[in-house]
Amino acid sequence: MTFHLQPVRVGLIGAGRMGSFHAENLAYRVPGATLAAVADPQPGAAEKLASKLGVAKAYSDLHALLRDPEIDAIAIAAPARTHAEWVIAAANAGKHVFCEKPMAVTLEEADRAIAAAKSAGVVLQVGFNRRFDAGFAAAIAAVKAGENGITQLSRSVTRDPALHDPSRIPQWTIYLETLIHDFDTLLHFNHGAKPVEVYAIADALVRPDFKDKGLLDTSVVTIRFDNGAIAIAEANFQAVYGYDVRGEVFGSKGMLQAGHITSSNCVRYSASGISMETSRMDSDLLREAYVAEMVEFARCIRTGETPRATGEDARNALEIALACIESVTLNLPVKVGAR
Numbered sequence: 555m556t557f558h559l560q561p562v563r564v565g566l567i568g569a570g571r572m573g574s575f576h577a578e579n580l581a582y583r584v585p586g587a588t589l590a591a592v593a594d595p596q597p598g599a600a601e602k603l604a605s606k607l608g609v610a611k612a613y614s615d616l617h618a619l620l621r622d623p624e625i626d627a628i629a630i631a632a633p634a635r636t637h638a639e640w641v642i643a644a645a646n647a648g649k650h651v652f653c654e655k656p657m658a659v660t661l662e663e664a665d666r667a668i669a670a671a672k673s674a675g676v677v678l679q680v681g682f683n684r685r686f687d688a689g690f691a692a693a694i695a696a697v698k699a700g701e702n703g704i705t706q707l708s709r710s711v712t713r714d715p716a717l718h719d720p721s722r723i724p725q726w727t728i729y730l731e732t733l734i735h736d737f738d739t740l741l742h743f744n745h746g747a748k749p750v751e752v753y754a755i756a757d758a759l760v761r762p763d764f765k766d767k768g769l770l771d772t773s774v775v776t777i778r779f780d781n782g783a784i785a786i787a788e789a790n791f792q793a794v795y796g797y798d799v800r801g802e803v804f805g806s807k808g809m810l811q812a813g814h815i816t817s818s819n820c821v822r823y824s825a826s827g828i829s830m831e832t833s834r835m836d837s838d839l840l841r842e843a844y845v846a847e848m849v850e851f852a853r854c855i856r857t858g859e860t861p862r863a864t865g866e867d868a869r870n871a872l873e874i875a876l877a878c879i880e881s882v883t884l885n886l887p888v889k890v891g892a893r
Contacts, residue, residue, distance in 0.1 A: 562650070562852045563590035565625040567616055567640055569599040572654060573631035575837045575844065580629065581607040583845045587627075587852035593619040616640070620647040627677075627855060629848075630654060634731050635724065638663035641678065641865075645670035650677040652851045656734050656875070657868035664872055668865040677854045679847070679861035680868040682738045683836075686846035689812035690801060694742045696810055703807030708743040708785040710736035710801045711813075713793035715834045717771060720761045725768035728756065728789055729875040733775065736787040736801075737871040738863075740777060743803040747779040753887040754878035760792040775878055777890075796832030797839045815839070 564587055566577050573594070580589035591611035594600040604612040613619045620628070620643055627650035630640045638658035644651045651671060657680045658664035671678035684690045696702050712732055717723075741749070756773035758765035771791040778784055800813035817831045817838060833839035847863070854861045873890055881888040 562587045562855050563624060563626045564588065564629050564652075564852075565591040565593060565611075565613075565619045565622065565627070565649075566629045566631065567593050567619065568631035568633075568654075569594035569596070569603040570631065572837075574603055576629055576631050576654075576848070577603055577607055577609075579845050579848055581609065584848045584852055586856055587848065590625055591619055591622060617643070620644055620649065625649060627652065627851070629851075634727075635659055638667045641667040642670040645674040645676050645678070648674055648676065650851075650855045652679050652681065652848070653868075654681040655738075655868065656730050656872060657865060658872060659730055661869065661873065661876065664865070664869040668869065671865060677851065677861060678865045679851045679854065680863045680865060681847060682735060682863040682867065682871075683840050683843045683847055684735055684739055684799065684801075684813075685742070685863050686843040686850070687812070687840055688842070689814070690739065693801065693803060693810040693812040694739075694745075697743055697803060697805070698745045701807065702803060702805035702810050704781070705744040705747070705779075705783045705803055705805045707783065708740050708801070708803040710739045710743075710785070710787050711798060712736055712787075712789045713798035714789075714791045715793055715797045717760050717791040720764040720769050720771070721767070723769060723791075726770070726875075726879050728770050728773050728791070729754070729878045730872075732791075733773065733787050733789045733878070734871050734875050735799075736775075736789065737777075737874040738867060739801050740785040740787060741867075741870055741874075743801065744779050744781070744783050744785065747781040747783060749777050749874055749877075749890045750780050751778040751887050751889055752776065752874060752877045752881055754881040756882050760790065770882070773878075773882075775874075775881075777874065796834050797836055799836075799839060 592604040593613035600612040628644040630653040756770040760771040775787040
C-alpha cells in the first residue's frame with residue numbers, strides 16, 4: 555500500500571449523468587483528492603466534461619487512462635454491466651478503485667474483482683452512498699453498538715421519481731442496480747447476521763406495456779436471517795412526489811428510522827394546507843452522502859484505512875439480488891448462497 559501525502563489524483567471512467575456528478579464533486583468538493591482526468595468512449599464526451607471542469611486530460615481510450623502514471627485512483631461510473639471488468643483492469647494497473655454499484659453482476663465477477671484488488675494491494679470502495687447519509691450512518695452505528703437491541707424486523711424503501719425511458723433499462727435492474735442499495739442497508743441493520751432465504755415478487759405496474767420485454771418496475775422482497783429476523787425491501791421506479799429513500803429497524807430495545815424525501819426542512823402552512831418541497835434526484839437528496847463517500851475514498855488511500863463499503867459488502871448484497879432473480883423466476887422462496 556502506498557500512502558499519499560499529496561492530493562489523490564483521480565481519473566473518472568464515465569461522463570454520463572452520475573459520472574458528471576462525481577466529477578464535479580471530485581473537482582470542487584473533496585478535500586484530499588483532485589479530478590485529474592476524464593475518460594469516456596463516446597466521442598467528445600470526456601473532452602466536454604473535462605473542459606467544463608478545467609481538467610487537463612481527457613481520454614476516449616479507457617485503457618490509456620489506466621496506463622497514465624500520473625493517475626493514482628480510478629472512479630468508475632460506466633454502465634453497470636461493465637463495472638467488474640474495469641475494477642479488475644484498474645486494480646491490475648495498480649490504481650485504487652472507487653466503483654459505483656453494483657460492483658459486479660455475477661458472484662464469479664465479484665470474486666475476481668475482490669481478488670484483483672487484494673493482489674494489487676489497492677483500496678476498493680463501492681458506492682453504497684446510504685452508508686454515508688447522516689441518518690442511515692447513525693442508525694447503522696446504533697445497531698452495531700447494540701443500542702437498539704437484537705434486530706427483529708427491518709425495512710428499506712427505494713422509490714425513484716420517474717421512469718423516463720423503459721426501453722433503456724436492462725432486465726433485472728430493479729435488483730442489481732436499485733434494490734442492491736436496500737440489501738446492503740438491511741445487512742447492516744442486522745449486524746452479524748446472515749441472510750438465509752429470500753422471497754421476491756415483482757411486476758411492471760408503472761409501464762405494464764414493457765413487461766413482455768423483461769421490465770420489472772415494482773418489487774417487494776422478504777429476507778429471513780439466521781437469527782430469525784425478517785426484513786422487507788421495496789422498490790418502485792416512479793414515485794410522482796419525488797425521490798423516496800427510507801429505512802427502519804425495529805429491535806428488542808426500540809426502533810430506529812432513517813431517510814427522508816424533503817429538499818429542506820421548511821414546511822409551508824397556508825390556506826391550501828401544509829406542504830414541503832421534495833427532492834427529485836438522487837444527487838439532490840443524497841448530495842452530502844455522495845461527497846462523503848469520495849472523501850472517505852481519498853482518506854483511505856492516503857492513510858491505508860479500510861473503507862466502510864468494501865468489495866465484500868458488494869458481494870454480500872449481490873448474493874441477495876441474485877437470489878431474488880431466482881425467486882421471481884421460480885415464484886418460490888430461494889435459499890441465499892445455494893447457487
